[in-house]
Amino acid sequence: MPDTFMGIDIAARALRAFQMALNVTGHNLANVDTEGYSRQRIDIQQTPPITFFGMRPLTLGTGQFVNTVMRVRDQFLDGRYLQTNYEGSRLSQLSTSLGTIEGIYQEPGPNGLQSSLSAMFDAWSQLSANPADDAARLQVRLQSQLFVQRVHDINAQFAQYGKQLDGEVNATITQINAIAKQISDLNIQIRSLSVSGASPNDLMDQRDLAIQKLTDLVDVRTVDHLDGTKTVYVGSHTLVDQFGSYDLPSQYDANSSTVTDGTKVIQIKGGRLAGEFGGIVALGNYQTQLDSLVNSVRTQVNLLHETGINLNGTTGIDFFAGSVGAGDLDLSQEMKDDIRNIAAGTSGEPGDGTLASSIAGVRDLPDPNLGNRSVMDYYANTISQLGQESAYYQNGLQTQQAMLSQIDQQRQSVMGVNMDEELANMLKYQRSYQAAARFLTVLDQTTEDLISQFGR
Amino acid sequence: MRISTSQQFASLKQQIMDAQERVDLYQTRMSTGIRVSKPSDDPFAALGILTLSSAKSKSDQHQSTATAASNNLKMAEARLGEMTDVMQQAKTIVIQGANGATDQQGRIALAAQIDALQQRLVQSANGQDGSGHYLFAGYKVTTKPFVPDSSVVNNYIRYDGDQGKQIVEAGPGTLLQSNMLIDQQVTDAYNALEDAKQRLQAGDASGLSGVTLQKIDDAAANLLNTRGEAGVMIQQFDDAAAAATRRSDEFTKQISDKQDADLIDTVTNLQRAQTAYQASLAALTVANGLTLLDYLKP
Numbered sequence: 082m083p084d085t086f087m088g089i090d091i092a093a094r095a096l097r098a099f100q101m102a103l104n105v106t107g108h109n110l111a112n113v114d115t116e117g118y119s120r121q122r123i124d125i126q127q128t129p130p131i132t133f134f135g136m137r138p139l140t141l142g143t144g145q146f147v148n149t150v151m152r153v154r155d156q157f158l159d160g161r162y163l164q165t166n167y168e169g170s171r172l173s174q175l176s177t178s179l180g181t182i183e184g185i186y187q188e189p190g191p192n193g194l195q196s197s198l199s200a201m202f203d204a205w206s207q208l209s210a211n212p213a214d215d216a217a218r219l220q221v222r223l224q225s226q227l228f229v230q231r232v233h234d235i236n237a238q239f240a241q242y243g244k245q246l247d248g249e250v251n252a253t254i255t256q257i258n259a260i261a262k263q264i265s266d267l268n269i270q271i272r273s274l275s276v277s278g279a280s281p282n283d284l285m286d287q288r289d290l291a292i293q294k295l296t297d298l299v300d301v302r303t304v305d306h307l308d309g310t311k312t313v314y315v316g317s318h319t320l321v322d323q324f325g326s327y328d329l330p331s332q333y334d335a336n337s338s339t340v341t342d343g344t345k346v347i348q349i350k351g352g353r354l355a356g357e358f359g360g361i362v363a364l365g366n367y368q369t370q371l372d373s374l375v376n377s378v379r380t381q382v383n384l385l386h387e388t389g390i391n392l393n394g395t396t397g398i399d400f401f402a403g404s405v406g407a408g409d410l411d412l413s414q415e416m417k418d419d420i421r422n423i424a425a426g427t428s429g430e431p432g433d434g435t436l437a438s439s440i441a442g443v444r445d446l447p448d449p450n451l452g453n454r455s456v457m458d459y460y461a462n463t464i465s466q467l468g469q470e471s472a473y474y475q476n477g478l479q480t481q482q483a484m485l486s487q488i489d490q491q492r493q494s495v496m497g498v499n500m501d502e503e504l505a506n507m508l509k510y511q512r513s514y515q516a517a518a519r520f521l522t523v524l525d526q527t528t529e530d531l532i533s534q535f536g537r
Numbered sequence: 538m539r540i541s542t543s544q545q546f547a548s549l550k551q552q553i554m555d556a557q558e559r560v561d562l563y564q565t566r567m568s569t570g571i572r573v574s575k576p577s578d579d580p581f582a583a584l585g586i587l588t589l590s591s592a593k594s595k596s597d598q599h600q601s602t603a604t605a606a607s608n609n610l611k612m613a614e615a616r617l618g619e620m621t622d623v624m625q626q627a628k629t630i631v632i633q634g635a636n637g638a639t640d641q642q643g644r645i646a647l648a649a650q651i652d653a654l655q656q657r658l659v660q661s662a663n664g665q666d667g668s669g670h671y672l673f674a675g676y677k678v679t680t681k682p683f684v685p686d687s688s689v690v691n692n693y694i695r696y697d698g699d700q701g702k703q704i705v706e707a708g709p710g711t712l713l714q715s716n717m718l719i720d721q722q723v724t725d726a727y728n729a730l731e732d733a734k735q736r737l738q739a740g741d742a743s744g745l746s747g748v749t750l751q752k753i754d755d756a757a758a759n760l761l762n763t764r765g766e767a768g769v770m771i772q773q774f775d776d777a778a779a780a781a782t783r784r785s786d787e788f789t790k791q792i793s794d795k796q797d798a799d800l801i802d803t804v805t806n807l808q809r810a811q812t813a814y815q816a817s818l819a820a821l822t823v824a825n826g827l828t829l830l831d832y833l834k835p
Contacts, residue, residue, distance in 0.1 A: 114543045183575045189586040189796065190574075199594035206595075210602040210705040210715065213670045213678045426701075430676030432716070433701055441706070444591070457591045465584035468576025475577060486551070490544060497541020504829040 083133060083141055085531075088524045091144035095517035098125050098147050102510040105150055109498045110507075117290030119152040119496035121282055152282040156305075158492040159289065163303075165488055167296040167351030169481035174356025175363075176478050178246070179471035182367055185238045188464045195460055197231045198378070198444065200224045205441035212425040212434030221437075222412065222420055225400070229410050232375055236407040239368050246361050250333055253354045254340070257298050257320075258328045261313070264291045265326035268310040272323065275309040285309060299329070300351030316347045335361035363470065370463045372406030377451050377459070379403065379410060381443045389424025389436040396429075398422060400440075549821045556814035563807035572798040582795040589795070593788035595709070600781035603707040606715035607774035610767055613672045613717050616664035617764035620726065623658045624757035627651060627730055631753060634737045635746035648737035655730045659683050659694070662723040673719050676701025683723055694727040696720040707777035714770070722763055726756035 105123045112118040128143040187193045204224040208217040267288035274281040292313060295301055304312045306323060313321040315329060330342035335358040339346050349355045379401040386400040400416060400423070403409035415422040426433025444457050451459040566572060576583040633639055634647045662683045664672045674682035675698040682698035689695050703716040729752035736744045 114546075179577070180575075183577060186576075188576055189583055189590065195587050195590060196594070199591050203594055203598040206598045206602060206706060210605055210703075212676075212703070214668060426676065428676050428699075428701060430678075430699060430701060432670065432674065432678035432703060433676040434703060434705070438704065438706060444595075458588075461584055461587035461591070464576050464587055465580050468578075468580030468583045471575075471577035472580055486548070490548070493541040493544035494539045497544050499540060500542040501829040502539075504833065508833075 083131070085528070087131075087141075087143070089521065092517050092521040092524060094128070094144050094146055096514060096521070098123075098145055099510045099514040099517060101147050101150075103507065103514070106503050106507045106510060109503050110500065113498045113500055113503075117286050117293065118498070119154045119282070119286055120498045121150050121152050123150050124148040149280055150282065151280060152285065153496055154289075155492060155495045158488060158495065160303075162485070162488050162492055163293060163296045163301065165481060165485045166293065167300045167355075169478065169485050170297045170353050171300075171351045171356040171359070172474050172478040172481055174353045175359045176471065176474040178356070178360025178363060179467065179474055181242055181360075182239075182364060183467060183471055185235055185242070186464060186467065192231075193464075194228075194231050194235065195457070195464070197224070197228045198457065198460065201228045202441050202444040205437050208423070208425050209434035209436075209438035209441055212437060213431040215420065218420040218423050218425075221423055222416060225412055225416075229401075229412060232371070232407045232410050235371060236368075239364060239371070243361065243364055243368075246357055246364065250335075250354065250357045250361075251331060253298050253352075253357060254329055254331045254333075257295065257315075257354070258326070260291055260295045260298070261320045261326035261328070264288055264295070264311075264313060264321045267291065268321065268323060271309045281309065296352060298352045299349060299354045316349065318345070318347045333358070335359075335365075367463070367467065368407075370459075373451060374456060374460055374463070375407040375410050376405075377448045377456050378443070380450075381446065381448065381456075382440055385436060385440050385443070386424055389427050390429035391424040392421040392429070392431060393419070394429055395422070396424070398424065545824060546821075549817070549824060552817040553814070553821065556810065556817045559810040560807065560814050563803055563810050566798040566803045567800075567807060570797055570800075573796045579795075585795050586792055589788050589792045593785050593792065596781045596785040596788060599706065599708050599711075600778050600785060602705050603713075603774045603778035603781060606705055606707065606713070607771050607778060609666055609672070609715060610717070610771045610774065612664065612666055614764060614767040614771065616661045616672060617717075617719070617760060617767055619661040620658055620723070621757060621760045621764060623654050623661070624726060624729075624753055624760060627654050627733060628750070628753050628757065630654075631733050631737075631745050631749055634733070635742050635750070637742065641740050644737045644740055648734045651730055651734040651737060655685070655727060655734070658723070658726055658730065659685060662719070671698070673717060673723070674698035675716070675718060676703070682720070683727075685727070692724055692728055693731040694724055696724065707774060708780055711777060713773055713777065715774070717763065717767060717770075719760075719763055722756070722759045725752075726760060729753045729756045 102123045102125070105121050109120050124147070125145050126148040128146050130140045130142050132138055132140045188195060190196075201221075201224040204217070204221040208214075208221050211217040267284055271281050271284050271288060274284070288311065292301065292303060292311070295313070299315050301320065302314045304314075306312070308323070310323045311321070312319065312323065318329060319327055320329060321327075329347070330340050330345075332342065333340045338349050338355055338358045340349060341347065349358065383399045383401055387397050390396045391398065398415050399413045402411040402413045425437040426435050428435075445455045447453040447455055448459075454462065573579045573582050573586060630647050630650055634644050639647070662673055663681050666672055670678035671680065671682050674680055677698045680697050682696060684695045684697060685693060686695040687693050698718075698720060700718055701716075702714050702718070704712050705715045707713045729749065732752055733745065733749045736749050
């Protein structure tokens, strides 16, 4: 025969279980908007039945117990989310970098290099038609100075942005290492709890959120372990394992998109870090194109100008100073000193504008150093290339964001809290608790009947 | 599909922000009137805009060069007209001098008139443009080109200019000469006048009616021809200026086609974006209004 108080045990366990279920529901509701939170489910199972051997063997259920509280999460969707996230983050950074370079060029518009180049060559053309006019000479010098100024402006902004990107790379690596430390700390706490058989859901959520934040910065690969911990790799580098975290080295080479500690070379393929490397490479590319353009203008104008005789009767004078790239472009000292040092012709006579006409024609001359393009074509091509590159990353980013949002929706569909669902569960557990309590009352009454009515 | 509450709000929020961004985009296009404000807005159009802007700037320069050259040539043409007048007057004087009815005293007086005409000829040949540069000096525009000088062999006037031809670009690949070299014509005319003066002073009536008249006629004809050439050159530059203006206008239109926002398109898109924005705001309110909380007993 079953024990007299067996029912009370059943009722007590049920009350405890439903109380706990209500707590889990409350926890879910409280975390409805917590980032990285995965909803938790209470797993209630039947207790083993007891079999009584009387006239016939009789098996009676003994109620239930709380097996575990688990988090609901889809590992596969998590993996896809991380992958999409670091690619999106790379594209986002690249798109920002290219957008910044576009902003520096200020094309198409009146403040761009194209219009100052045009104005300079137009001034030469003007001088060729009015070689004896001081006003035309002044105009050539003024427009050339404006061109030099615009080149310096762009060059300085390139240099500054390069410095900024270098600082950002260092900050990103520091941040990666800080998050790695955080993940490692969480791993250690998770392991110490899970060896005792517990399921530290909330710590795991925090750890997974930290990994997700890490994929904003760099491409990572994770491996799960039975003790609930995760190992995190960046390329060939183990960033975090069960025992600790290992800093990503800060020495980098943007061209090959790698970081190194001097011996080990780690390839970076994703995240903001890869985007920053890409930005540095793009900046270098546009710096080279600016230098080539400036060198071409300087060399071609100087070669012609040297052959001229100016109004002071001297020849062999350079118009532009400097020799390498945009950085040292300037007007020669002679041009700054005296506009009569500008040679408009080859005869030295004031009405000779033949040379000025040739110099004005430089804008359309194909230059082998510019791939047989003229300076104007070369520049237009640079800007078009910049536009295409920038648009490419913007489009890629949009696609990636749409994918990320779709995956996140699926992921949230599994792990996110639905308030109505929790409220319905709350009602269910409340009623269940009430039923268990009522059952206890009934048992209490029958026991009371037994005690007080018998043997009176 | 199971909906997570925070995801529901997050995606509603995202939709509102996206809608706002689109409204902003079309509003900016409306207010600036510009569709391509940076190369990535339309890389292909950006390439065209830069190439066209460069071409337009050059066309504007051609237009200004051609107009200036035309104006300068008009001044030269006027001076040439003056010189032709001088020769016409000289012809009248020479015919009068060759007439038997004119006595020697009369011829001396006529010689003085020729002398005055010589000075007028030189004055016109040394004509200057608005900035004081000589019109007929070749490249030596700051040197007075014509100086009467009896020490020159066979001539009575010296040319201090050179044979520099000012060539200017008045269109793509259109190189035109913008100055006139008339040293030969002026020298011939001056010498013819000198001849007339001397024969008048010497009373050589037959020489005046023969050799001198021929020389004056020839010189006058040459000056007239040269003036005609100036007219042709002016016409060429005027045509070039008109062509440059047409090209520039065409480039302006093409740049505008590539760069500027289509107003009707933009207005339609803005309207659509605003409607979507309103709808997304309404969706948030509706979603927020429905929750089980409202139906639970307190």
